Amino acid sequence: MKFAGTTDIAAPRDRVWAFVIDPNQVGQCGPGVESIEVIDDTHFKATAKVGIGFISARFVVNMELAEQDAPDRAVIKAHGQAPGSAVDATAAMTLSDGDAGGTRMDWNADVTISGSLASLGARLIEGTANKMIGQTFDCMKAKLEA
Amino acid sequence: MTEILQTSPEIGGMGHSVKRKEDPRFIRGKGEYIDDLTLPGMLWLDIVRSPYAHATIKGIDASEALKIPGVAAVVTGKDLEGYKLHWMPTLAGDMQMVLPTDTVMYQSQEVAAVIATSRYAAADGVAAVLVDYEPLPVVVDPHKSLEKDAPVLRPDRGEDKKTNHIWHWESGDKAAADAALEASDVRVAEDIYIPRIHVASIETCGCIADWDPVRQQLTLHMTSQAPHAIRTVLALVAAGAGLPISEQNIRVKTHDIGGGFGGKVPVYPGYVLAVAASFLIGKPVKWIEDRSENLQADSFARDYHIHAEIGATREGRIQALKVKTIADHGYSDAAADPSKFPAGLFNVITGSYDFDKAFVEVDGVYTNKPPGGVAYRCSFRVTEAVHAIERMVDILAHDVGKDPAQLRLENFIKPDQFPYKTPTGWEYDSGDYGRALHKALDLIGYADLRKEQAEKRARGELMGIGISSFTEIVGAGPSHDFDILGLKMFDSCEIRVHPTGKVLARIGVQTQGQGHETTFAQIIAQELGFPVADIKIEYGDTDTAPYGLGTYASRSTPVAGAATAVAARKIRDKARKLAAHLLEASEEDLEWTPGEFHVKGSPDRKKTIQEIAFAAYTNHPAGMEAGLEAVDYYDPPNLTFPFGSYICVVDIDKGTGEVKVRRFVAVDDCGNIINPMIVDGQIHGGLTMGLAPALYEQITYDENGNNLTGTFMDYLLPTAVETPAWELEKTVTPSPHHPIGAKGVGESATVGAPPAIANAVVDALWHLGVRNIDIPITPPKVWAILHEKGIA
Amino acid sequence: MTTQHITLTVNGEARDADVEPRLLLVHLLRDVFGLTGTHIGCDTSNCGACTIHVNGQSAKSCTMLAVQADGAEVRTIEGMVAGTELHPLQQAFWDQHGLQCGFCTPGMIMQAAWLLDQNPQPSEAEIRAGISGNLCRCTGYVNIVKAIQQAAGELQASASAPAAAGEAVAAEA
């Protein structure tokens, strides 16, 4: 599943950049994230309860800051597993100067769901994933603008 | 074949609708299916499965699972590797993983086994095993799998096989078929996909493996259509692994089986895991798969991508056929086809028609899907063949402007052409295709329906009539051509007549609902005149039943049924000697009527078969062995070729694209009939399993190899509401080479029904320019066509 | 693991058990009480092989917890025989060849029994709709429908026969 969008953030680009490459900050905005453990500069591990309504699963997610081209572009890869299911996602963010000293973030995400969630929840997944990605970028915007 | 004498209802030989002997236990809930068995000290096995269709296993952490109360052990591929049990052979001679050591190849593949003291603890253990995967590129489409840059899925096959191509198989004369096609006035070509489906018997698969370390005895209670073959495979695997389990100490017992349809022929990793676990722990281990595991991991059927081309004269006289097919086998060829036929009996594709020239080729391909290629109630790829030819003939008829019934009648192999040699190498035993089609046309009122269709079409309503005149090929098979892993496809029967005139017979085939306890008793009743009530049929215990290859591909009646008749005749031959002794007459002077020998011309000078049986133990002549027993291992001289003509009427809802089967007439010819009631029941069930893939069932994958039809919520078996009231008729054309003239019927209807339905739908839409719709013909497919043509 | 004590009546017999709350009713019947006539064919409440009666209503026992049946009257296929006499539905399934592998049969008979309780003279369409929650892979449903029709006729006949006899007695008195 591929998703793309643009988020305009009323914060300067260097701050946005610093946020994006800081696991402790960007990690907080991951869907359902309950805890984050930083492994090194580019690797971190999170637990996240992901789902919709009362249907949810707890994932252990390994994340990697796979590409960083300061302060223009970053790619984060996530590989999450729960009993019987797995999620793999790649999110690419391209930053450019926005209006009034703000930052424009063009993003796209490629999400692959595997296992029983994909098999059994096919009719629910696309909408849910779309919403979660929207929430992630809304969260980043909110935190950066706070 | 010899003449079939009429028996009394009390004897209940052939032709009597004897009520089934197996039913009293089933209707009381006293059947004994695998999950009904509990052995003392038994443990439960449940399986951790892969969420990925293709991934590297980086690690398996069972520590949390082992903390769960009741969890006794977690077995991984690395554990099995120590015993060389991590791979096993498939019945098709390929290799399949029991548990992976490094790579998973399809979603829901077995990754580890949890053994626990209850099914609940085992399930909790499965949820607690953590497996670390690294995803790999997934190949779902067999066409893409054949491309040069596709990842090689099976590097284990060695350096010289760096391709996903498994095998190539062909039949017929390519040059002749090409030339004949070139010379044809009319050429019709079409791509036809026959999708992956699943037999989905209502009982899933399972077993209890019971290794007795003291007696060195393995008893495997399991759901198998072929218990003897399983025993031999287990013995070979054990020998390869150096385990002290040899064939005389392996007992496979099948008990009652809740439907097979081909899905219970293969050896699944779950069976081997249970055996391994029982061997390691020394206790009985039960494995019962759930429905999702059954639908996602057990052998599939079909998945043939067919390109067919037919050539004919302007008048529609069929001349040549050429077919190229890609067979998607998943990550391993685990078909249950005879060894020499990797594409099964697909080359029966010339069907009921008198082709001059034909050429068929099939290429097997690996993809990241579950292995298989088993039947779905059909004899080794016959359904695929029949669907292709019946669709092609229908398209040809429409193209040359001829009624599809008429075109068929003009191109059928004629009764006087039998035995008929096909251009792809088969010899059809007998047939009268025109008689069956005429009967079906009369029964359904074909001419009136065509009138009705014309009127409706004028009003803008969509109604279609579809015909299928199929020829089946069953009864595998003659030993010169047919084997599975070298085991020749004979079958067997052993009959023992007890002194009081009661009979125990054991057969090498197995019932999964076909009613063998009744029909095989009827064969013996027919041949020996004992009442059916006095005959007990046993099967499914390899310690007692004679060796046989099992029940699939409609082979029970053609092969084991023949063995039963021949064994009975051996007994009758001895009975004749005994009767001659008792009546003080010469054997030649005795005449047999069902149940007794009498002296020709003196009907009162007679001995009943019961009296003769008693004498076999009490008063047999000097020099004759005591007892009245016989065994026969029957090697059929040829296959049998049941056939039939089906006609289907459909109405299409223009608003939603829904197809409703309004009527369906099935005229079957399965040769001589043993039990008409059971034959009709087989046809009813077969038709419903033909309706299913035509309109509802398909195993569907997304582009990542996730199975989207892993429960009965999404894999749609028809209910009583979707299923029409089938209308049945028969013609009888006996098989000339079968001892009782029977041909077998279990699968004809599943083979013949889908093209009748598809042809009806296309017929309803032909005037809009529609030539083919691949099954299952779902409402969205029909609606998309109607929408494109501006109708919806 | 906490367990709960439940008591229930199964085929007229008082039973009790200590069960985990998550124990499915079908597993209570099969694994604890040994009543293996009730089968499991799917996990998602689609196939109906596990159909039984709970307080007179047909239910899918794989989609019900044992604790939900606490205090209930449960009837399974094993409770359909009266002494040695088959229930008219059991007899009719046998007579009409309404079963082949027999695996869906107990659930099918239980659902049919409930259906005839509700609607003693169903039409063919009502029968088909009435068993639409029960999947059969062998019979194509044709002979199941016939069996239910036969049983409906017999149940009707036996329902009216004693009443008629009763009237005769009353008249004599």
Added chain:
Amino acid sequence: MIPAPFDYVRPGELEDALKILSEREGDAKILSGGYSLLPLMKLRLAQPALLVDLRDITGLDAIVETDDDLRIGAKATHRRIHENETIARYPLLHDVSGGIGDPQVRNWGTIGGSVAHADPASDWPAALLAANARIVCRGQNGERIVEARDFFLDTFTTAIEPTEILTEIRFWRRPRGQGGAYTKLERRVGDFATAGVAAIIRLGDGGSIGFAGIGVTGVSDSPFAATDAEAALAGQRPSDDVFRAAGEAAAGMSRPVSDIRGPVDYKRAMVAELTVRSLRKAVERALAYS
């Protein structure tokens, strides 16, 4: 398939149940018929820590008409609703209750369970939306009434608080000149709806449409009221052209996803088609009840 472990309580009084929900806020899930919840728990897609079984709580299953309302208790099963004599005069509800799942599901599944579960393809929500029903939610501090149109927030997500229990659904009493219908498309009997459309039409003086309610299920994150379709119908005289326009409007508001039930354009077209079919029947029934 085996559910993960959970605790289970079966309180005898509603107040007790509400107290438990407060004490275990977020952990607890209400168990009614169980036919929606238990399959998800067996697949381990749902793993509630506590089930609160409403079985022993009496008085939540009445079906009564008041001067203004038709009130259906949350625990009324689909079958009891379908067979109820009063409901016979409510053709929309009669349609819906007779077509959910299969007979066994209808024996045990309840209206309250379905509505609170809020599966995006379930049938009852469409009817509640079309009929402008009201949903009674009880908490420890008393009752609150939520309009159906404010109730279905998202997939499996409703306006019920975790500490509340849905106790009753209130429909408006059927006036003369009103009719309703529900049409669903299912791949096979017993399947979740590919799409389903509930319609209520009240004919005003002179035969024009005085009120139109359209509820749609199966083609969005949650069932929704097709307000554009309602607007297209209001004040119009019933005709196939008007119905078609309403159908197009309803289709325009749907947000289906492409899946094994069909692609997006198909599902949209089905919404239009089913809307027309439900409207035809609703008007026919309205005329028959004038």
